[in-house]
Amino acid sequence: MIPGTSVLRQVPVWQSVLARAITDPAELLAAVGLGDEWLPAAQAAARLFPLRVPRGFVARMRHGDPRDPLLRQVLPLAEECLAIEGFGADPVGDLFAMVVPGVLHKYHGRVLLTATGACAVHCRYCFRRHFPYAEANPVVDQWRQALDYIAGDDSITEVILSGGDPLSMSDRRLAELTTRLDAIPHLRRLRLHTRLPIVLPERVNDELLDWLGATRLKTAVVVHANHANEIDASVITALASLKASGAELLNQSVLLRGVNDSTEALMALSEKLFDAGVLPYYLHMLDKVQGAAHFVVEVAAARRLMAELNRQLPGYLVPRLVREIPGAPGKLWLT
Incomplete structure (x- = not known):
């Protein structure tokens, strides 16, 4: 090495893969074999x-099929531009529950940190697609307000890292945050809500596993898969590595019209998750966020699906059908 120079820090593989994500509707349509007639609406x-x-997630889609369940989750459509009554910018009351920047305290014993606004994939039904991340950034003061709030309330035993997607952050920053959470004596559990192991399995690397395995906190990683076709060999490998770190693996899905609103799709998802070491956890009714009304499945239809799942699957493979009500003390179970 030449004196006075420094070794450049190597960019992690997952960041390089993420940097090449598709962001142009024309490129996505070309990649999946759809014509230009879809382009004006997608651009709008x-x-x-x-x-x-x-790109790895796109590679799992069926070529030339506009009804592919993975494509439907990410392809911008004209319906998103419609103003639909009852659909708004803050469908689950996040802003009302924000006690300091980035800290949502909705339920007893646990708080959620919107650790970052970044995500590897922009799901078209995302309930935080309008969330003001710039004004709700806990990193501005190096997490001081957030950590002070948590440390000051000994009823809080669990911290949930969400976003965006917390695994969009670097392992260095996540390790630093986890170390500071470790130092709060009344904390017992750390939960990560993340879609990255599903859409970007390269994210599960040695550095992530090192800090995740080092914390004294009992950890749960809640991944987000909506359809069995999302889970390929690379995802299974990533999930196995997370499980080997000692984390409990759970999955939450959203019930989406045209994606997983059939008994067959939900059964296949539960079976494939369990084969990969993940327990089905929640099946969410769609949060009524502006731009996502075309994904709605009615409650009566959802209950019929759940009744059929209960007839055909063992109980541990049946997720809880839930809806989030702003201001409620917990998720509402729909039985």
């Missing part, structure tokens, strides 16, 4: 909520 909707999807 992407101006409201930008397109972003990793």
